[in-house]
Amino acid sequence: MAASVLWAVLLAGLTWWSVRHDPPTVKEQRPLSQAVPVADRAVGRLVAALGEDAWELTPPRFDKGCRVTPLADGASLTRGVDVPVAPGGERAVLDRVARRLPAGWGAGVATEVGRPRLRADAGEFVAVDGRVVTDGLVRFSVATGCRPADTGYADLSPGYAAGPELTAALRALGRPVPTDPTVVAAPCPTGEPARTVRVAAGTGPVSLAPLAPLGAVVLDRPDRYAFRTGRVVVLADATGDQLRLAASTGCAG
CATH class of the missing domain: 3.30.460 (Beta Polymerase; domain 2)
Structure with a gap:
């Protein structure tokens, strides 16, 4: 009986220590x-x-x-x-x-x-x-996979204007510049944020050729065109019913 009591006390002590000191294993x-x-x-x-x-x-x-x-x-x-x-x-x-x-x-x-x-x-x-x-x-x-939900999720994207690169692309295509673009951000390894500013630019067929003078060509396809100016790459996507434009600012270095 004494051995059983001692074992129970030892097991309880090890459990208490493990809960407070061992990192989660799964x-x-x-x-x-x-x-x-x-x-x-x-x-x-x-x-x-x-x-x-x-x-x-x-x-x-x-x-x-x-x-x-x-x-x-x-x-x-x-x-x-x-x-x-x-x-x-x-x-x-x-x-x-x-x-x-x-x-x-x-x-x-x-x-x-x-x-x-x-x-x-x-x-x-x-x-x-x-x-x-x-x-x-x-x-x-x-x-992340399914986890105990001890927090919600607040995106890193504050409100942000379309920016000069995206504005120039919209104007070249004859599309209005919206005042409420969608913004998504993520932290670069160096700390500053990478971000994408995205807008819907209307329906209807469109030629992406007017974007050619705006920067260095990164991708040139009839339905997708991308150009770079500095750290910003502007992507025009005409693959769906809605023309979409996105300006993404990458990480430095």
């Missing part, structure tokens, strides 16, 4: 508040790795109601970066980004179902994925 033990800053910084790392490519940040997706366990609800955050390329150049972008990501992420590109796919681990069980969405479009995503 994703389900790590709340969303731990994962959100990791995910935000991972997006900034992707932007820095893209360098001179055309890209735009996609709106964050914050989903509530997922199941951490059969008895506990949670929430997840997914952030992303879209990279339009010339068809056939998708693998080169994925390989280049994989080489430029931190060594500790273990980034690699493999062929899955006939298409290249990048996988990496940004830490804190935050997964980084890069895949070919369609010919000429690569999408990078950063996902």
